[in-house]
Amino acid sequence: xxxxxxxxxxxxxxxxxxxxxxxxxxxxxxxxxxxxxxxxxxxxxxxxxxxxxxxxxxxxxxxxxxxxxxxxxxxxxxxxxxxxxxxxxxxxxxxxxxxxxxxxxxxxxxxxxxxxxxxxxxxxxxxxxxxxxxxxxxxxxxxxxxxxxxxxxxxxxxxxxxxxxxxxxxxxxxxxxxxxxx
Numbered sequence: 001x002x003x004x005x006x007x008x009x010x011x012x013x014x015x016x017x018x019x020x021x022x023x024x025x026x027x028x029x030x031x032x033x034x035x036x037x038x039x040x041x042x043x044x045x046x047x048x049x050x051x052x053x054x055x056x057x058x059x060x061x062x063x064x065x066x067x068x069x070x071x072x073x074x075x076x077x078x079x080x081x082x083x084x085x086x087x088x089x090x091x092x093x094x095x096x097x098x099x100x101x102x103x104x105x106x107x108x109x110x111x112x113x114x115x116x117x118x119x120x121x122x123x124x125x126x127x128x129x130x131x132x133x134x135x136x137x138x139x140x141x142x143x144x145x146x147x148x149x150x151x152x153x154x155x156x157x158x159x160x161x162x163x164x165x166x167x168x169x170x171x172x173x174x175x176x177x178x179x180x181x182x
Contacts, residue, residue: 082172083113085122088130092137094181103142108177109133111162114170121169132161145181 087109094103113119122129136157144150158174 080115083116083119084175085111085113085119086177087111087126087133089178090130090133090137092134094137095139095141097141104180104182105137105140105145106178106180106182107133107137108179109158110175110177112172112175114172118169118171122166122171125166128165129162132165133158136161142181145179151176151179 090105090107090109092105094105096102111122113122140154145154155174155176159171162174163170
């Protein structure tokens with residue numbers, strides 16, 4: 001009988017080992033599956049939350065930009081149209097550095113103002129503006145006017161000088177109607 005219990009014990013041990021091996025594989029698989037199953041809802045929730053935030057943010061931005069509020073509509077309705085003042089044509093000879101040929105610059109300029117009242121304040125100081133333009137433009141060289149960057153610098157410098165001449169008033173911009181370098 002002693003042999004029988006040993007064999008029974010061996011058989012039980014083999015069955016337990018087989019179950020343990022199967023349970024180990026199945027247990028790990030079950031743990032992996034349950035971990036994956038646990039991660040899936042959190043990933044899904046995170047993606048869904050991000051989508052909701054994007055949709056709400058996009059909808060809000062579209063509403064503000066397209067529909068706006070009463071305040072933005074009122075601000076647009078109260079915006080005054082710009083006033084434009086034509087200045088007399090300016091014709092100056094450019095500074096030449098060792099060149100035998102004299103080059104000329106012909107400029108027609110328009111000032112962009114914020115309102116009609118500013119135009120009435122600028123009219124009395126128009127001779128000062130024209131003097132400022134003449135003095136500055138005569139010192140330019142033809143290379144100063146090369147390309148769009150040169151014209152942009154000219155526009156910015158004229159705007160700065162006009163604003164200095166009419167201070168404390170201020171123009172929005174100096175616009176070119178015509179520029180000819182000969």
